[in-house]
Amino acid sequence: MKMMVAGLMMAMVTAQAVAVPAKLPQGSELHTALAALGLKVNSVADSVVPGVQQVLTDRGLFFAANNGQFLIEGNIYDLKNKQLVNDSILQGVRKAGVSKLKDSSIEFKAKNEKYVVTVFTDTSCGYCRKLHNEMQSYLDKGITVRYLAFPRGGVQSETYSELQSIWCADDKQQAMNQAKAGRKIAPAQCSNNVAEQYETGQSFGISGTPAIVLPDGSLVPGYQPAEALVATLANLAK
Template sequence: MKKFVIALCSLGLIASAQAQQKPDGAQYEKVHQLFSQLNLSVNAVADAPIDGIVQVFTNRGLFFASQDGQYFIEGKILDMSKRELLNDSQMRPYIQQQLADSKNDIIEYKAKDEKYVVNVFTDPSCGYCRKLHNDMQGYNDIGITVRYLAFPRGGLGSDTYLQMQNIWCTKDSRGALDAAKEGKKVAAAMCENPVKSQYEMGQSFGISGTPAIILPNGRLIPGYQPPKQLLSQLESGS
């Protein structure tokens, strides 16, 4: 396990005398300034479960920093008492809240006898996304509802980004997505759509590829999961 700690003293943004102070509004502002130096936009800042450390939710995922701003921590932090990654446990509530706020902008494939709901960031041009989509009946048959969110891997302005705008703006968005997953062209259709905001939200979760599956508890699973394997993880509640 690699952990990279980069000293940022040379930025001169926060004096070392503040090291023992409890974070307040002014110090959080310094955190914003500090992360801006790294081209990271701060969405939220909170005390971490580690003394002297704050957790910073950014447009590129979760990072940690010392309260005095001297150290920026990039990497995984393991909670030995629980044998779990702090990065994961602290991200889950944040992910759940963000997804709850976006529940009306998804494309849903609902199970008849729904037991679980998963959110999946997808890209029509992604091979494993197509494999997941081809297994949709299998997920639905075992009670898993799939809610799709857009994550064009090529970024904003890419051909896939424009294609996903067309899909979300078509009256039959499910039919358009089905066609795109089969490699068919989707007719142009423009409207106010959530593709950009969903892509940026996925990045804030630390997602860089597709498919990316979010379980109900906020856990992020990168990559394709066969129906039975996904059901097993859902049943375990981990």
């Protein structure tokens, strides 16, 4: 699906523009093209590139041209304003999305809370385990960590089943501690939204873990030590 030519797209975006909401009528060429790819469309709007629409789907952000004849997966850079267009589009989406799932998260709360971050995690991920092993250093710096599930292997994977067991455990924090330490946890089943958490992460453009969503909806892909993360958060708060 990757059909993005970076140089061409970077050259196209050289002027500031504002995305205008647009409807996606059923039966339109664009709707038909996206449905054929199995994409669930959340919203469509005109992008900063004339003639190109930004399409938010359950599998992330895409750009469409010529009524869906061309589908572009990748980044668009605004060279004039020196910013990644994708981030400005997804920032608000991420902020709203993690807020919606707040009550479903497994929270490790800082005693003297200054910041709250949401971390999409996978128990089989080495850097996720590293981050969790250093949890106290995040808490000591006033960073509350809210976990959401992101089984990298998808909803048919063993990790998905393990994450479900964690979210169904009587003591979710302890279950997370055990899993991140590499210990087996007791299988458990209940009504849960682990699949929704995973799909939400995908819609944010997340493909790996850990993925840290900051309070303003910005995304930090990958592990970041507490000292670096608190500096990022402090700079964000200025």
